[in-house]
Amino acid sequence: MNGFAWGAFGTNLAAGAGAALAVMLVTFLVALRKRLHRIVDVAWGLGFAAVALISYAMSNGHGDGVLRVLVTALTVVWGLRLAVHIGRRGHGHGEDPRYAAMLAKAPGSPDLYALRKVYLLQGALVWLISLPVQAAYYLAGPPGGWVWAGTALWAVGTVFETVGDAQLERFRRDPANKGRIMDRGLWSWTRHPNYFGDFCVWWGLFLLVCGNPAVAATTLVSPVVMSLLLVKGSGKALLERHMEGRPGYAEYRARTSGFFPLPPGRARRG
Structure with a gap:
């Protein structure tokens, strides 16, 4: 595993950031319609799955085929299981007390405050924490x-x-x-x-x-x-x-x- 496509990895980082941001922005729009910001917790797992899937597509022609499939499967299975579990757990309940308390003290618009402090922050964390996942797609050699x-x-x-x-x-x-x-x-x-x-x-x-x-x-x-x-x-x-x-x-x-x-x-x- 000595080879690594640093240039392609750099491009992937931009695509991964876009995928994480897209998931969070779509979730924010859904939350505004439902008036329920707790659904951002569902988007946490979905964000990682989206980054893995876009990385798989971006890495075509790079890395090891077996490792690319493996890291996609591991990340998507983890992310979807978590998203389904959190979605089922919160179904039929009102706002999460953590978000209700935070937004009650928000300066200005509570929704815009949530966008900055919750959605965009979680999107940035998804991108940062998924760095090994994104990198794995560009490792050469068999696992x-x-x-x-x-x-x-x-x-x-x-x-x-x-x-x-x-x-x-x-x-x-x-x-x-x-x-x-x-x-x-x-x-x-x-x-x-x-x-x-x-x-x-x-x-x-x-x-x-x-x-x-x-x-x-x-x-x-x-x-x-x-x-x-x-x-x-x-x-x-x-x-x-x-x-x-x-x-x-x-x-x-x-x-x-x-x-x-x-x-x-x-x-x-x-």
Whole structure:
């Protein structure tokens, strides 16, 4: 994997930015019509899928055919699964309290404020975090060990996300669990199996380009930014601030790992 088409990759970066921007602008127009900005969360996964698909088209004649198909499949499957899950979860509900609180304090037009602070920001993050995906299309040579290691890590992350989301959805559907803390299945090993899954998925996609040290160094910022968002930004940290004070949460937090899975009770012993 020594060859890399830097010039074509640069052109792809512009096309990827256009794809991410188009998804967010279309979503913004739909949100204005529905008066519901929470649908931007659905566009998060769709944005990555769009970047992967436009990169596949742009990279025709470059890179390795097997790797191009593989990175497209991994990214699109992850993005569509997430979009469908979030869409189903929010169907029939009103505005997300996070966006309602933010827009209530917006200076000037709340919609234009949302466009700047939510849609365009998320579009920029989609482009930045997808750098390894875009780069993978331009790597020459057959897939090697790094590619298969990355695919395996992606699979681990996808299992954690999918199973964790399904367990939480089933728990919430049971009226007997109203007001209770979800502490079963994967949620007894980590307080955030879905965020840990995201973490694995994006480090796995980064591993796809690690066969080329220069490309890996250029795109390392992407999984780092995603990790910071998951742990310190809009993921784990934000959710835990929301959960603080709920009955039983302090006990759950004491006995359950905060991010990386550990056997139940190991957090307290640690």
